[in-house]
Amino acid sequence: MIHSAPTNLRYLILADGSFGPEESKTANACIRYTPERVVGVIDSRLAGKTAHEVLGFGGSIPVVASLEEGLPLGPNALLVGIAPAGGQLPEEWIRVIGRAIDRGLHIWSGLHSFVGDVPELKASAERRGVEIHDLRRPPAKLPVSNGRVRSVVATVILTVGTDCNIGKMTTQLQLLGGLRKKGIRTSFAATGQTGILIEGRGIGVDAVVADFIGGAAESLVLECAKDSDLVLVEGQGSIIHPSYSGVTYGLLHGSLPHAQVMCAQPTRKAINRCEWVKIPPLADFIRLSEQAAAPLRPAPVIAVALNTYDLSDDAARAAIESVRRETGLPATDPVRFDTAPIVDAIERFHLARPR
Amino acid sequence: MIHSAPTNLRYLILADGSFGPEESKTANACIRYTPERVVGVIDSRLAGKTAHEVLGFGGSIPVVASLEEGLPLGPNALLVGIAPAGGQLPEEWIRVIGRAIDRGLHIWSGLHSFVGDVPELKASAERRGVEIHDLRRPPAKLPVSNGRVRSVVATVILTVGTDCNIGKMTTQLQLLGGLRKKGIRTSFAATGQTGILIEGRGIGVDAVVADFIGGAAESLVLECAKDSDLVLVEGQGSIIHPSYSGVTYGLLHGSLPHAQVMCAQPTRKAINRCEWVKIPPLADFIRLSEQAAAPLRPAPVIAVALNTYDLSDDAARAAIESVRRETGLPATDPVRFDTAPIVDAIERFHLARPR
Numbered sequence: 264m265i266h267s268a269p270t271n272l273r274y275l276i277l278a279d280g281s282f283g284p285e286e287s288k289t290a291n292a293c294i295r296y297t298p299e300r301v302v303g304v305i306d307s308r309l310a311g312k313t314a315h316e317v318l319g320f321g322g323s324i325p326v327v328a329s330l331e332e333g334l335p336l337g338p339n340a341l342l343v344g345i346a347p348a349g350g351q352l353p354e355e356w357i358r359v360i361g362r363a364i365d366r367g368l369h370i371w372s373g374l375h376s377f378v379g380d381v382p383e384l385k386a387s388a389e390r391r392g393v394e395i396h397d398l399r400r401p402p403a404k405l406p407v408s409n410g411r412v413r414s415v416v417a418t419v420i421l422t423v424g425t426d427c428n429i430g431k432m433t434t435q436l437q438l439l440g441g442l443r444k445k446g447i448r449t450s451f452a453a454t455g456q457t458g459i460l461i462e463g464r465g466i467g468v469d470a471v472v473a474d475f476i477g478g479a480a481e482s483l484v485l486e487c488a489k490d491s492d493l494v495l496v497e498g499q500g501s502i503i504h505p506s507y508s509g510v511t512y513g514l515l516h517g518s519l520p521h522a523q524v525m526c527a528q529p530t531r532k533a534i535n536r537c538e539w540v541k542i543p544p545l546a547d548f549i550r551l552s553e554q555a556a557a558p559l560r561p562a563p564v565i566a567v568a569l570n571t572y573d574l575s576d577d578a579a580r581a582a583i584e585s586v587r588r589e590t591g592l593p594a595t596d597p598v599r600f601d602t603a604p605i606v607d608a609i610e611r612f613h614l615a616r617p618r
Numbered sequence: 619m620i621h622s623a624p625t626n627l628r629y630l631i632l633a634d635g636s637f638g639p640e641e642s643k644t645a646n647a648c649i650r651y652t653p654e655r656v657v658g659v660i661d662s663r664l665a666g667k668t669a670h671e672v673l674g675f676g677g678s679i680p681v682v683a684s685l686e687e688g689l690p691l692g693p694n695a696l697l698v699g700i701a702p703a704g705g706q707l708p709e710e711w712i713r714v715i716g717r718a719i720d721r722g723l724h725i726w727s728g729l730h731s732f733v734g735d736v737p738e739l740k741a742s743a744e745r746r747g748v749e750i751h752d753l754r755r756p757p758a759k760l761p762v763s764n765g766r767v768r769s770v771v772a773t774v775i776l777t778v779g780t781d782c783n784i785g786k787m788t789t790q791l792q793l794l795g796g797l798r799k800k801g802i803r804t805s806f807a808a809t810g811q812t813g814i815l816i817e818g819r820g821i822g823v824d825a826v827v828a829d830f831i832g833g834a835a836e837s838l839v840l841e842c843a844k845d846s847d848l849v850l851v852e853g854q855g856s857i858i859h860p861s862y863s864g865v866t867y868g869l870l871h872g873s874l875p876h877a878q879v880m881c882a883q884p885t886r887k888a889i890n891r892c893e894w895v896k897i898p899p900l901a902d903f904i905r906l907s908e909q910a911a912a913p914l915r916p917a918p919v920i921a922v923a924l925n926t927y928d929l930s931d932d933a934a935r936a937a938i939e940s941v942r943r944e945t946g947l948p949a950t951d952p953v954r955f956d957t958a959p960i961v962d963a964i965e966r967f968h969l970a971r972p973r
Contacts, residue, residue, distance in 0.1 A: 375827065375829065407861045407862075408860055408861050409860055409861055409891065409892055410860050410892055410894055410895075413894070468828065469827075469828045469829040470827055470828065470829065471827070471828055472730065472824075472825055472826070472827065472828070473823065473824050473825065473826055473827070473828045473831045473864060473865045473868065474730065474824040474825065474861070474862060474865060475828075476828045476864040476865075477860060477861050477862070477863070477864060478861070502867075502910075503871075503913040503914060504871070505763055505764055505765050505832060505871050505872070505874075505914055506762045506763050506764055506829070506832050506833070507762075507829060507832070508832070508867045508868060508870075508871045509828060509831040509832060509864040509865060509866075509867050509868025509869075509871070509872075510828045510829060510831075510864060510868075511864075511867070512857075512863045512864050512866070512867040512868075513828065513863060513864025513865075513867075514864075515863075516858075516859070516860050516863045516864070517860070517861075517864075519860075536764065537764050537765055539765055539768070540765075540913065540914055541913075543913060551909065551913070554906065554909065555857075555910075558858040558895065558896075558898060558906070559858060559860055559895055
């Protein structure tokens with residue numbers, strides 16, 4: 264269950280052909296939250312640029328054309344920095360990973376296809392004394408969830424969203440600091456490979472056997488609640504996502520949050536790569552989310568986190584104001600603007616909750 | 619993906635300590651639908667009784683006290699006939715399975731813990747030339763679902779239910795004959811170990827990696843639709859089940875049914891073994907089920923299948939009449955009474971559906 268990311272990591276991120284604001288989710292989050300660990304990014308299309316030029320953040324972290332060009336930057340690990348749908352390991356990446364192992368780099372990967380299960384990579388890692396960390400590899404033994412989490416005294420907040428890759432992890436990470444500053448002992452329950460990499464603890468709930476999704480979520484919340492009064496659970500997928508709704512629901516009904524924070528992107532009108540699924544108006548979607556939770560434990564949506572990266576400042580402010588009016592809820596873009604509206608909403612909810 | 623159950627199987631069912639109308643789901647379904655394959659049932663508590671005395675069906679199939687007492691009945695296989703929550707393989711069963719292998723019996727199991735992964739059992743099976751069939755072992759490669767199933771011309775009907783073990787598989791199996799008699803080419807898409815065992819084809823959707831639940835459902839429907847005009851998909855779990863709702867939703871959004879048949883038990887007021895989750899009134903629950911499907915593809919509930927095994931005939935008829943009035947839908951107990959109300963509802967829906 265515990266995947267720990269030591270602080271002396273210096274990694275080169277493999278994101279060849281996919282580094283960019285919308286695609287390389289793991290890479291981007293690591294650059295945002297742990298830039299001190301990132302020495303460079305491999306993407307031959309963008310070699311010569313900096314992370315800031317590509318993403319709008321990340322400072323002078325350089326993009327290089329190949330593993331070999333990144334070695335002079337002094338990495339001690341290679342991070343497989345994107346997570347393609349289905350998580351299969353492309354053939355050419357196996358070759359790059361093999362060369363990285365030969366150069367003595369440890370491997371960190373969040374793919375469904377475990378790097379450590381590729382016989383030739385496993386063998387060369389052992390020969391070279393190199394560690395392979397497959398962040399999605401589930402704990403050996405998981406229970407089936409059955410509501411044990413109801414005994415937890417801590418307040419549990421789950422981020423949910425209209426789609427994948429819309430801000431469910433980022434929102435929780437942005438809120439952490441503000442909540443801790445208010446003196447609330449707050450923990451982050453990471454449920455995906457990127458969150459686990461950043462937090463150093465978690466379970467990749469989308470990688471466990473289907474019957475145990477809820478059990479994984481339950482175990483993680485029980486663990487995180489041991490040393491905190493507020494648990495921020497990283498949501499996954501969407502209740503209307505044709506590929507991943509099973510994970511979304513298992514996580515919702517396994518973690519049994521007391522409240523939800525809704526993540527949405529004003530410009531996204533349909534599910535990414537499944538455009539035939541239209542995203543309902545936000546107020547309707549919020550009602551659907553509350554109805555999905557209610558038969559097990561009512562979990563009101565108490566705030567909205569908007570992802571406005573593709574809007575101008577003015578348009579972003581207008582979108583937030585419009586959502587406030589439509590839903591009657593506090594709203595902000597917690598990356599672009601002040602997190603206070605959501606932090607305050609969570610604090611109010613936490614303090615007012617009957618125990 | 620294809621698990622085939624040859625017709626010359628003669629199995630002894632291992633259900634020690636759990637043979638009964640409510641517990642040994644796999645055993646009971648095999649006795650109901652393929653009694654010609656069952657030579658006996660092992661349950662030391664009930665040795666000397668017949669299946670009919672224990673279940674109310676199954677005729678003179680004897681219950682014996684042990685594997686050794688069952689051998690004179692002439693089995694050529696041992697079927698692990700119950701599926702405990704979480705599916706772990708108890709130690710004492712490993713010993714019984716080991717003895718069965720020593721006697722040359724093939725092994726069929728629907729547990730999450732694969733018999734073929736227990737090193738000593740695998741080794742003795744190889745030594746003895748005996749086959750181990752783990753029905754839940756997922757196909758080696760599954761896609762992520764993305765709505766490919768929308769290209770299917772066949773009408774897809776999914777059974778859903780208020781809880782686990784309430785009749786979702788049994789209802790579909792009961793309907794098959796009536797629909798085929800009407801001249802509709804109908805197939806059964808088995809999604810659990812028992813259905814796979816009976817049908818000889820299917821994928822155990824609760825045993826795949828969570829991200830691929832929908833993909834498993836989608837692959838199965840695409841396969842079944844190749845040679846039929848109507849696909850009856852075996853539902854799993856419940857949208858309000860704290861342990862298994864992830865599987866339920868993944869299956870719903872992966873198979874994208876055109877209509878749902880709701881399975882319920884009039885006497886069940888809360889989720890079995892999670893009594894803190896109350897089952898909403900049936901009309902409300904039907905609305906929840908329709909709302910869960912609607913954002914992807916509207917799937918009206920077109921009939922109700924009641925499980926009335928624990929009611930008298932009069933009480934059962936009254937319960938059915940009451941559900942008819944409450945929901946305005948055709949209803950019956952498809953095991954106890956005529957299946958016609960549901961068969962006719964499906965036929966009407968199938969013929970009227972715009973294509």
